Amino acid sequence: MKLGLLVPRYGVDVVGGIEHWLRLLCEHLVAMKGWDVEVFTTGAVSAATWADELAPGDSELEGVVVHRRRSVSGRDPRSGELNLLIRRSPTVIPESVARRFVDLVGPVCPDMLDDAARSDCDLVAVTPYLFWPAIHGALRLGRRVLFHSAAHDEPELHLPIMRQVFQSVGGFAYNSYCEQALVERTFPIAHLPASVIGATVVEGSGDPAAARAALGLAPGEPFVLCVGRVERGKGSHVLAELWRLYRQRRPGAPRLVFLGPVHEALGGDDGVVVAGRQPEEVKWGALGACEFVITPSAWESFSLVVLEAWLAGAPVAVNRRCEATMEHCRRSGGGLWFFDYADFETVADRLLDDSALRELLVTNGRSYTQRVFNWPSIVDRYEALAHRILASSALHTTATVLPA
């Protein structure tokens, strides 16, 4: 099997996101299945600009051949203005405007697309759906595309142009069942081969005592943890407010620690510690030391943090509005959820008071993570999906082609 990967950025410098996850997947497919994998990408590292920071050319990384090409354009700030228009009523945006938006979002790189089209790859994995490479790649490569859409229920998904994109590919690899349900209720593609592949985490280690010290906590001090980017869209600010309210009503409650890069300022106080970005060993030490982890975001596509918490021995509380984290909690029996303050207070009280419950939740969550999201299972599921797409009759039908 020879797999291509068409992706806007690729490399060890690309941290987080589905691009990072697919790099790991490609490396494991090479190592565990003996596949040949070629990557078609740009020199971008940052999704904020798509600026070509890495030199163009061909190279090899962990057994994966990487073809890096220069972009014609990166992310244009004017895409933000169009985005405001799109967010108001995406379903009625004319195709010409949608195309213009896609061009402005970038990165526009026809050379990488030409490379992928000329390659002898059996299938080309394409991701994520929102950017220029995926939209033009899916339409040009058609049924050869194994689409990692990484779709959220956001306005861009409902642009009319997306219907062509999603209907033209050969099959789908989803992060979660809720992503599959979202895509299938948005586009008529349920007959195409699809599988929920998910993601995985590699368990790290860290010293709880050292982590407490690094976070500015007293030795042995109990605390509650929130890991990830600190920004409103991730629910950080509302969680801080919830916790302050909780501490008003429960004066003896432990402190809440935010661990992760601060993208939108959040003030700390007696009850809330904003620790910022920390080394991995501090993160794992904190996960192992905390009473429980809270994931307040309503908008996760997978949430590796939930799996990391379970592996490290922490139960989780998630926002009931988030389908992905709810799916983890419901499937595993490893977490609780909240919808409003009353739920939040009840769940926090129970998790802080009941160590047996914490142990039960962690046992369930860890078991689920190790069973479902281990590398052999993921690679096997991916291989089965790839073979189904290759054997699919749809592979021999003509895909929709974007007009010039």
Next chain:
Amino acid sequence: MATNEHGTSDVPREQDLDRLIGELETESARRRAEPGYPHDADARLHFELARRAPSPSSALSVSELIATVQDAVAASGLPTDAAGRPTRSRRRQRDIGRAQLDHVVGQLTSLGLAAAAALEAVTGRLERVEEQLSALSAPADETIEAADSPVADDILAPWRGQLAGELPTGTRVLYAQSRAAEVVAELRSAGIDAYAVTSSGVEHQPGPDVRHDDIVGHLRAVADGALGAVVLTGLTEAMTPSVIGPLVKELARVTRMVVVISPAPWWWRLRLGAMRADLSAGRPLDPDTWLHAFHGVAMVGTAHYDPSGQSYRVVARRLP
């Protein structure tokens, strides 16, 4: 106990956790009803908890609404002094009016937030009740194979060997639902690009060949004419009449060929016994009913009974 893609329990001690979730929900409801419960803060945090994107939130829209109301008051044509400000007495009146409007807008906003929260809570509760009801109605031993009834097996047996020879190749074929995994494997080994949908078994299925879904819901998510054929077996006899119409309509939209394998009504009644048959939510249709239904969507068909007369097969094709 439900099983996952590795054949083991997806949710150990599921019953304990179900009970715990119920306890927590009851406790939450009690706290909401307490006199000191922070309803104002809860309403304020509601939109933030639902924040999904960095776009302007509804809360901002409320601010905009207040600003608009204030602007409207300001632009109401009141007499002004040399600096462009309303005269003292009129300005005082305007301030009072603005304060009253702000108060009303604030009250309406709180009411709206509380109503939205209540509706979402009710919706969530209803979803959970539906899930629990579904779980209650599911077989105790909830695996794919065990969920296939002996009746379904019996009626599939006479037709199973002929299926592959009758279905088109080079196009996608949907099979639902008796012995889904086995039959799909047989069809695929015969060169047919088949996949299955089943509403029995666990929700999360392994691999791309068998998926857990409601048949009508699944067909609605399929593109026009995307399937070469659809085979229905072990499914239609459990359907209520209200589902048959939408099912036939969707079938006509997505495929050119439909195969229905069903128990004969007399045998189904005999097999189940009069009381269970009478109380059943669904029952097998007469083959003529299927033919009539397909005729209504421009498909023509033929019906055959197996030699025992216990089951029949209807094959309908779209008119050219």
